[in-house]
Amino acid sequence: MERINADICVIGTGGAGMTAAVRAAENGAKVIVFEKRAFPGGASNTPMCIASTKKDPAYQDLAFKTHMAMTQQAGNPHLVRAWINKSGEIPEWLAKQGYQLGDVMVSATLETMGKQRGYGVGFPNGYFIHDVYFLPARGRGHGGALLIRHLAKRAKKLGVDIRLATPVKKIRKQGEKITGVIAAGRDGEVQVDAKAVIVASAGFNEDKQMIRKYGQYDFTLDPVPLGGEAGDLWMVYPFLKLTGDGQKMAWEVGADKGAMGIGLIPSTPRKGIAGLTSWITYLQLLTIHEQPYLWVNQQGIRYYDETFADDHMTQTHAIARQNPKWGYVVFDNAVKRRLEEKGPEYEYFIFQANTIDDVDGQFAKAIEAGSKHVFVADTLDALADKAGIEREGFRKTVDEYNGYCAKGHDDLFAKDPRFLFPVKEPKFYAMRVGCTAYQTIGGIRVNGRTEALTKDRKVIPGLYAAGDIIAAEIFGDPPINGVGTLGFAVSTGLIAGEAALAYTGT
Amino acid sequence: MILTIKDFCIRCQICVSLYPDLFEYDLERDVMLPKVDEVPESMVEAARGAARDCAVTAIFLKKS
Numbered sequence: 001m002e003r004i005n006a007d008i009c010v011i012g013t014g015g016a017g018m019t020a021a022v023r024a025a026e027n028g029a030k031v032i033v034f035e036k037r038a039f040p041g042g043a044s045n046t047p048m049c050i051a052s053t054k055k056d057p058a059y060q061d062l063a064f065k066t067h068m069a070m071t072q073q074a075g076n077p078h079l080v081r082a083w084i085n086k087s088g089e090i091p092e093w094l095a096k097q098g099y100q101l102g103d104v105m106v107s108a109t110l111e112t113m114g115k116q117r118g119y120g121v122g123f124p125n126g127y128f129i130h131d132v133y134f135l136p137a138r139g140r141g142h143g144g145a146l147l148i149r150h151l152a153k154r155a156k157k158l159g160v161d162i163r164l165a166t167p168v169k170k171i172r173k174q175g176e177k178i179t180g181v182i183a184a185g186r187d188g189e190v191q192v193d194a195k196a197v198i199v200a201s202a203g204f205n206e207d208k209q210m211i212r213k214y215g216q217y218d219f220t221l222d223p224v225p226l227g228g229e230a231g232d233l234w235m236v237y238p239f240l241k242l243t244g245d246g247q248k249m250a251w252e253v254g255a256d257k258g259a260m261g262i263g264l265i266p267s268t269p270r271k272g273i274a275g276l277t278s279w280i281t282y283l284q285l286l287t288i289h290e291q292p293y294l295w296v297n298q299q300g301i302r303y304y305d306e307t308f309a310d311d312h313m314t315q316t317h318a319i320a321r322q323n324p325k326w327g328y329v330v331f332d333n334a335v336k337r338r339l340e341e342k343g344p345e346y347e348y349f350i351f352q353a354n355t356i357d358d359v360d361g362q363f364a365k366a367i368e369a370g371s372k373h374v375f376v377a378d379t380l381d382a383l384a385d386k387a388g389i390e391r392e393g394f395r396k397t398v399d400e401y402n403g404y405c406a407k408g409h410d411d412l413f414a415k416d417p418r419f420l421f422p423v424k425e426p427k428f429y430a431m432r433v434g435c436t437a438y439q440t441i442g443g444i445r446v447n448g449r450t451e452a453l454t455k456d457r458k459v460i461p462g463l464y465a466a467g468d469i470i471a472a473e474i475f476g477d478p479p480i481n482g483v484g485t486l487g488f489a490v491s492t493g494l495i496a497g498e499a500a501l502a503y504t505g506t
Numbered sequence: 507m508i509l510t511i512k513d514f515c516i517r518c519q520i521c522v523s524l525y526p527d528l529f530e531y532d533l534e535r536d537v538m539l540p541k542v543d544e545v546p547e548s549m550v551e552a553a554r555g556a557a558r559d560c561a562v563t564a565i566f567l568k569k570s
Binding site: 137 | 513517519533563
């Protein structure tokens with residue numbers, strides 16, 4: 001057995017873990033980091049950008065109020081405030097580590113914050129509380145991977161001991177205090193004596209039981225990991241090997257689970273990561289399922305105001321409340337022409353499709369490639385049959401909806417009349433849209449200093465958590481969210497690193 | 507020509523998804539692997555594309 005003494009032990013090498021490690025090490029702490037996979041980064045290898053609220057009290061105040069309003073005041077206000085304030089330090093801190101952020105993609109002003117859509121990855125329109133910086137990337141990849149590589153190199157320069165392919169198996173505790181961890185190294189057990197442990201091991205994407213139990217809607221994860229037919233939830237990034245290890249270990253030493261859930265985005269599933277990531281494959285079809293056309297469930301009934309079609313949070317939670325958990329976007333030949341000539345009503349923020357090229361060709365290609373989720377037909381009845389939508393309900397809905405379009409008012413949902421496009425000119429098109437998990441979040445309850453708490457809300461001395469493993473806390477319980485969390489990960493990594501430093505007296 | 511994948515590959519699956527004839531993912535061992543020992547002439551351009559598309563420059567194409 002290898003025995004190691006450290007000031008601080010970090011579990012996980014994503015944005016939160018690497019940030020906490022570097023923050024602690026640059027202030028003189030002896031830090032050891034464990035990662036169960038053979039490479040660092042985990043889910044943080046995938047992001048394309050990072051969010052930071054300006055380091056200005058007026059911006060921070062408004063960002064805090066906007067976030068709390070958007071979450072119905074259900075998020076942990078101490079953690080929300082700490083995250084928002086700390087996020088303002090991200091650009092400067094990364095620059096200090098020698099990492100140059102890319103351009104600011106979008107920037108919330110005091111006039112626009114809380115009022116217009118920005119980049120909240122589909123949070124309700126109006127949730128736009130920060131500057132969004134692009135992460136420099138290469139190829140078709142995500143810049144997060146290069147950020148993590150940079151932080152890992154920086155960590156090593158600062159003397160951080162990074163152990164890859166070495167999963168932590170247990171958090172050690174004596175009395176009430178944390179005393180270290182036990183990990184499984186390549187050559188045997190590794191026992192770490194450390195005053196502070198920071199759990200930054202992200203979510204539970206691939207633990208089907210945890211998905212079902214903690215996933216807000218009793219989801220069944222698709223057992224075919226490359227996207228397929230059977231389940232009602234797919235992962236955007238399969239094979240992250242996130243199995244809730246950190247949560248389970250923290251629960252064993254008395255941490256309360258807090259809020260847990262899944263960050264949902266909509267998608268028409270296709271095989272492999274390419275099928276779910278339009279920004280990697282430039283797959284224009286996926287833009288169509290952000291459009292405010294007619295949407296129905298499998299019974300053929302409208303189930304939400306389609307004005308919110310580009311709001312992932314609203315759309316996916318509406319889909320998840322249907323049985324089965326599908327939505328169908330439906331449009332006709334006139335809208336198809338509009339897509340090709342004028343473009344979509346809503347542009348997907350990152351991959352902007354000014355017009356959609358050759359919709360028929362793209363549909364045909366998808367069907368030829370084996371997609372069971374896109375449909376074309378010459379009649380509405382044939383479309384319903386192909387898609388599995390109940391004919392009677394669908395017919396009634398289309399007739400009613402076309403009536404609203406004719407008079408310019410949606411009597412049912414008061415949908416924005418700009419988007420009242422009738423469904424009447426053959427051919428007819430439909431895409432089946434399901435729920436995809438952008439990330440899984442939560443599992444350790446913390447306070448605003450990222451200290452882990454028991455059920456009685458007592459601090460567990462020496463135990464901290466950062467990143468996705470606590471991200472649900474800022475959205476309420478169950479969490480309703482739809483945002484990328486790299487900015488949250490780096491912010492809480494900074495907070496946890498500083499808090500652990502103060503605790504260890506280093 | 508020979509395809510190699512460095513061990514800092516992040517297993518993001520982009521290469522498998524975009525170039526399924528050239529790469530596969532070994533779920534058991536958690537590694538990305540080239541599917542061919544020697545890249546046929548007809549696939550060299552695709553292999554070059556894969557190397558360009560890799561997020562972390564982990565794919566290399568070398569003369570055999």
